[in-house]
Amino acid sequence: MSTELRQELAELLVAKGSLTDARWAEAVRAVPRELFLGEAVFRPTDCTNGPLWEPVQRAKTSREQWLRMAYENRTWVTQVEGVMAEAAKSSLSGPPTSSSTLPSxxxxxxxxxxxxxxxxxxxxxxxxxxxxxxxxxxxxxxxxxxxxxxxxxxxxxxxxxxxxxxxxxxxxxxxxxxxxxxxxxxxxxxxxxxxxxxxxxxxxxxxxxxxxxxxxxxxxxxxxxxxxxxxxxxxxxxxxxxxxxxxxxxxHDRPPRSHYLIGLGEQRESVIDPRVLNDPTGLFVAQLGAPSAEKMGADDRIILLDVATGSQATTEPSPDGGWLVRQHGPLKLWEGVEQAVSAWQAAGGPHQSGFGLTVTRQSQKVWLGNPDGPSWHLPA
Structure with a gap:
């Protein structure tokens, strides 16, 4: 059964356009993915405060069901907050820390x-x-x-x-x-x-x-x-x-958050619509302008927080139309975001593939359009 399922997976990946090289298709048909799920995986279950991760044991699952799980084109989480699935006695909350990524x-x-x-x-x-x-x-x-x-x-x-x-x-x-x-x-x-x-x-x-x-x-x-x-x-x-x-x-992961108060600092009008950060490329561009900040909130109520310096920026709709922003701390986080997003929008708002990266011994620079275009330094 495993051989047939591997063949079906390879055909699915070709049909999706994820797999175009015949040599990689041959590898997908040959490698038994079920071995790499180990003795257990985590399955997400709904919870009002975020997902709970329920361990699914191979020994308590039929062979056919386990194989079909292995050859689904999906990610199976194998570790949550440092706890391996086979060691979990009950459902866990928290971020995944290792997984078998979806084959596509x-x-x-x-x-x-x-x-x-x-x-x-x-x-x-x-x-x-x-x-x-x-x-x-x-x-x-x-x-x-x-x-x-x-x-x-x-x-x-x-x-x-x-x-x-x-x-x-x-x-x-x-x-x-x-x-x-x-x-x-x-x-x-x-x-x-x-x-x-x-x-x-x-x-x-x-x-x-x-x-x-x-x-x-x-x-x-x-x-x-x-x-x-x-x-x-x-x-x-x-x-x-x-x-x-x-x-x-x-x-390279985020530092632990400390306690913070939002809404500090002087208020002014925002140059950009905060909802641009809902777009994946807009979010990537905003990040270039404030590389030490974490983002919370959504839509037009955004919170940016730099835990190292305590700097923050918070946005909200203006009663008169447009958007307001408050900034607090030594880093003007929203000003960096505004400058980056404005440059991106002036260039027509291209996808991330419209950007590139140059690495030298002295610096790492993300550029827009070409290496001589607008650029931002990474926090190397």
Missing amino acids: LVVRMLEAAGISDGNKVLEIGTGTGYSTALLCHRLGDGKVTSIEYDPEVAARAATALAAAGYAPTLVVGDGLAGYDKNAEYDRLIATCSVRYIPASWMWQVRGGGTITAPLSGWMGGTALAHLTLADDGTATGPFLADDLSFMFARP
């Missing part, structure tokens, strides 16, 4: 990275090991190095990979440091989001090689960076058209 997203990422036969690949974020197995099937074990930050997640992935018959180089540690023992790599692919490109990645990818990584920020805006390394140690490239989202690399 996995193969889109592999194709976006331009990985081809013979490439030597460094994968940042082993997770369950499913994408690692796809890489091994296509490239061979000796061409694949994968790093996982969480020891429990890494051990689970190692067990699954061995059961599936694959033996890549597996490293437990900080993926942001890369793994220089197997460098240089032709391709580096990150299955976690980063706020900026770590310097170690730049040193470990050969000239002409590429880095493909979701670039995210604390407001939640994301773009898919695809950089080509030059011989002088710099890298540049436009963002790709794919709208992909992954969990943060843990060292």
Whole structure:
């Protein structure tokens, strides 16, 4: 049954347009995803204060049902707040911290990275090991190095990979440091989001090689960076058209929020409509203007908060039409947002693929249109 379901999954991914490379389709047909779900997964259940995560045990599920779950094109959460699904005694609340990403997203990422036969690949974020197995099937074990930050997640992935018959180089540690023992790599692919490109990645990818990584920020805006390394140690490239989202690399995740009071500071009219932050690209652009801020609220009642400095901005509708904003603290968060959004709107409001990134030893700069256009520095 597993073989038939793998074939059906490959056909589905081709039909959706997520899978266009026959060699990746062959890998999807070959790799048994059910092994990478382990002994349990979490299923979300409705709750008024956010989702609860109910553990679903393989031992308490029929073989047919478990296989059908494995080959759904969906993400299965395997860890919540550091608790593995097989260790959970009851439903949990909190953010997922590891998962088996939906297969259509996995193969889109592999194709976006331009990985081809013979490439030597460094994968940042082993997770369950499913994408690692796809890489091994296509490239061979000796061409694949994968790093996982969480020891429990890494051990689970190692067990699954061995059961599936694959033996890549597996490293437990900080993926942001890369793994220089197997460098240089032709391709580096990150299955976690980063706020900026770590310097170690730049040193470990050969000239002409590429880095493909979701670039995210604390407001939640994301773009898919695809950089080509030059011989002088710099890298540049436009963002790709794919709208992909992954969990943060843990060292890049948001800091804990402290207590705060909203509505502080002097009030003035806002230059922009705060509802532009409801648009995924608008949110990404706003984030460029205030990279240390988190976003709360929605529609025209937005709260931006920088926990490090206590700076904040709050918006609300004006009784006379338009919108009002209050800013408090040393960082004028909304002014940065207004400047970035205004520049983007003046350029016609393009998708994230209308932007790009240039990384040098001195700085990391997101640019609009071309490297000489309007630009913003990342908090590297």
